[in-house]
Amino acid sequence: MPVTKTDAGPRSPARRSAIKTLAAAAAGTASLPLWARYAGAQSAAPIRIGFQMHATGIGAAYGRWYDRTTRAALRLINEAGGINGRPVELVTEDDGTDPKRGAEVVEKFASLHRCDVGYGTLFSHVVMGSAPRAGELKLPYFVVSEGHHVASGALNRWTLQPGITDVKSQVLAMAPFVRENLGRKVTMIFPDYAFGHDHRDFFSQAIEAQGGEVVAKLAIPPTETSFTKYFAKIPRETEVIYHVMVGPSVLTFVKEMGEFFGPSRPEIFGFIDSLESVDLQSPGLDFLEGTYFWEGMPRYVQPDQTEFDRHYRAAIGIDENGALAADPSDVSAYAHMFGCWETLYVIKAGMEACGYRGPDDRAALVEAVEAMTEMPLSNDHPQGAKLFNGRTHQVFGPQYISKVENGRLVVQAETPIEAGFYPDEVDYTTQSL
Amino acid sequence: MEFGPHLMLAVLEGAVTAAVLALMASGLSLVFGVMRVVNVAHGQFFMLGAVLAWAVSSALGGGAVGFVAALLLAPVIAGALAVAADLTVLKRVGYDPERTIVATIGLLYILQQAALMTYGPEARPVAPPFNDRLALPWIEFGPEGPGLIWPWGLSITSYKLFVMGAAAAVLAGLWALMTRTGIGLVMRATQLDRETAQAFGIPVERVYAGVFGLGAALAALAGVLIVPIQQAHYLMGGDALLLSFIVVIIGGLGSLGGTVIAALLIGLSDGIVSVFFSPTLAKILATLLVALVLVFRPEGLMGKAAR
Structure with a gap:
């Protein structure tokens, strides 16, 4: 070490x-x-x-x-x-x-x-x-x-x-957008451990509160390297795919999803975790054009970029595409x-x-x-x-919803802080220090 | 998805896994068969093949040219590295079974950490030379007799078909090499009895170096073939090694035919069981099969009993 x-x-x-x-x-x-x-x-x-x-x-x-x-x-x-x-x-x-x-x-x-x-x-x-x-x-x-x-x-x-x-706050803020703009019947694909289960539980609740429905929940083991076999379980009635994956196989996951659906894909909403540190121009990702992503912070510089984002990018040395300025193939976990x-x-x-x-x-x-x-x-x-x-x-804090347009993520909506609020589940200040 | 198309998809996916697994496990089996060396670093040569494929194809600007160059160069480089490892490490420990295991564990970590230090922690893609999505039909018996339908999602890519074909061709070539050529004869002679072979003038140490290189090259070739489907990542050798061991134990150490049969068995059952039940169950069944084979037929399905 x-x-x-x-x-x-x-x-x-x-x-x-x-x-x-x-x-x-x-x-x-x-x-x-x-x-x-x-x-x-x-x-x-x-x-x-x-x-x-x-x-x-x-x-x-x-x-x-x-x-x-x-x-x-x-x-x-x-x-x-x-x-x-x-x-x-x-x-x-x-x-x-x-x-x-x-x-x-x-x-x-x-x-x-x-x-x-x-x-x-x-x-x-x-x-x-x-x-x-x-x-x-x-x-x-x-x-x-x-x-x-x-x-x-x-x-x-x-x-x-x-x-x-946290994930609960993020999905609470996303659910209304998914329900209103993409569809009502959702199939969720998530990693089979704590982080994925947070998504499964909180998004299911949130989308039901919006009048939507989760028609299938596909849990994928964290070490999996091949995914087509899971896609076969997606019900035909699915209107929206909700995906969130992490780990080294994320690009395979997204690519195989494209190959599985071919030209007749449903709407797709993903957490950028599925493609964090991955170049959107990578081969096989063309089918993502027109799909939506949650972003914690917009990877590509937007027209309304704040001076603070500019300061932050410059300090780390990141270009307007969210990659290392010195090596544009090195994409950040922006x-x-x-x-x-x-x-x-x-x-x-x-x-x-x-x-x-x-x-x-x-x-x-x-x-x-x-x-x-x-x-x-x-x-x-x-x-x-x-x-x-x-x-x-x-x-x-705020959350961002972006759409893939010409191989770039373009912000469609920024949700307000309040959209992610939920009642307190604990009061740590009552514990002794 | 309907049961029929679903099963067909599972079989196709399983066949791709089986093809890559057969290539990789045949290398492991060859090394054990001829040299009696359990090569724990075998999975790292698979990783090395994938990483080199990325390096070669990106150096040549990607595309079909880059991929073909990777297909030729990566196994050669990995093989050369393995030959060097054999001459500098395995030969020095006298091919002693216990010590070679420890030595190859060391090799495993050296290769893995070297990849992390130079290539980095990302999973990087290599573009396949061709990758057309082929939608597959399914026969359905409707009121007007049988007809073709095109179920949602039932498809394969041309590249996946190529992987199966290429694996079959390489395995056929390997079989011909072992049974039809002088090189194969020398290898088999060394496998049967090292000392007698040496007495007959076979340069056993050169055969060993060559076999170790060939085994690594086969793993690297499997890595190159898989990388347009699964990206190169420095940790990818771990699971691949485990599956190869399972295949080799079930098939019989040192038996090429048994290795291919076991790879098909494991690949297809992994595809089918994980589609219809769960991937965890597929792993449980594979491990259970290994246990049963070890108890009831320790030499493997096609292996010959120890002399």
Whole structure:
């Protein structure tokens, strides 16, 4: 497990160890003048953020972009004087997208690396495996996962999701659009584990509330590599296909769906997770023309691009198609990775609000974040204005519905924050710290 | 979907799986048969074939030319790498069964992590040279007698048909190589009795290196064939290895015919069972079959009892 403690710019984690020595030297030299700025702080020791990264395993494609986004945000935070006058240092550990290793990584953050917080976990089964340990170790654990497990009350007071909305909120916001514009009878295709089950349960409820109906639910094992056999189970009466897939086989999934239907496809609504980090121009994806996607944040620059989106893209080095400017074939996880950026700014705001000095103030940090409510659209929150619910530890924000036109995703609708509201299922603030 | 067309679709999908599996497992079986080496890194040569196919075809700008070049080059490169591994690693440990297993496990991780470091964690596509969707008809007996209908979704692509054809051709070629040529004779002689073969002047070490390379090349070829359907990904070797082992154990280690039969059995049953029941049940049945074979016929369906 490579551990690096640099604050240099984005680069491939795989190559990181190879050029580690060089990078450490370069970063050390580059950051030298900055130390002068921190001299006035009570302690000039850096704040340490433990980044639980999916560097290997099925989450690796996301992990690489979570890493790039994290490094870009931290570079800006450090350039602007750090947090409470102290520099911020990233301690990266690979969890292999594996729940058991996830818990070990959390433990290393708390005991070995003496990190101030744990941060950055995406895949829901890893969050489920790691969060209990974070709670036992009383380590504030900021996840960027989309799963409903935070707001459902399944976790603990030390686990927060302030940077990205959860699946329940996303599907609640999507259901009216699907019902009104695409059709009434829906077949759902989703991965057969916690994240997919969130989609299955909450979308079924949401579409029924809109007068629609789910006619079939196709659960696909996460390691599956061939999909045509599942498509055969789609009922003929289906008007809309609702798909959400993750993992390395997503492109096969979408391609085979196109081959299965040929010219007579129903309406198709997907979560961009099915094609995150995949170029829409890839061979075999032409049939997606005219289909719809949920996007957490629009991958392609839209005509009404905000200055904040421009700032965010420039900081990470992303072009107008959502790919790395230096290598346009390297497509980002644009609909999710903003969550890393925004979470880091929430950690910064929380630490500033409670005058965070060190691990003894961890409980105060959790309380400071719980006290947050409105987060206006800004450079700190480029995806959109958000509302944080301190009782459920979950943030709420806008969602985007895009249509594939000429091989690009074009935003059709932006749903308001309120469209994703649902009644609280837990009040974490009643738990002891 | 109606039962008939549904079954036909399942069989077609299963046949594609079976074709790729047969190619891959025959390489594993060959290596074990001749060298008595359990090559745990076999799945990584499959991955390497897919990754090299992406590298070659994208270097040549994709299209049919790129794919044909990949089809020729990737197995050769993977084979050459395997020959090098044989000469530098397996030969040094004296082809001792336990030590070769550990050595090939090491090779597995080296290849997998090298792919992650150079190629990266994404699944990358390779465009098939041709890929027409062929809608398939189904016979339905209506009031006016039998007639052809075109059920929703019942289709296959021309590329998938090509994969089946190519796998069959390569396996036929492999069979001819083993039974009809001098090279095959030398291999079979080495398989029967290494020391006697050496006494008769057969360069056993060169045969071993060649067989290890050929086995890896077959896996890489399977990887190239599958990549327009399934994309290249650095972790794709794991499942492929497991299925190959299942096939080889059921078919009989070292038996080419048994390997092909077992690949068809596993591929088709995987297709059919996972369509009509669940993919988990298909895996359970395959594993159960392995257990039954090991208990009641340890030499495999077509294998010969140990001498």
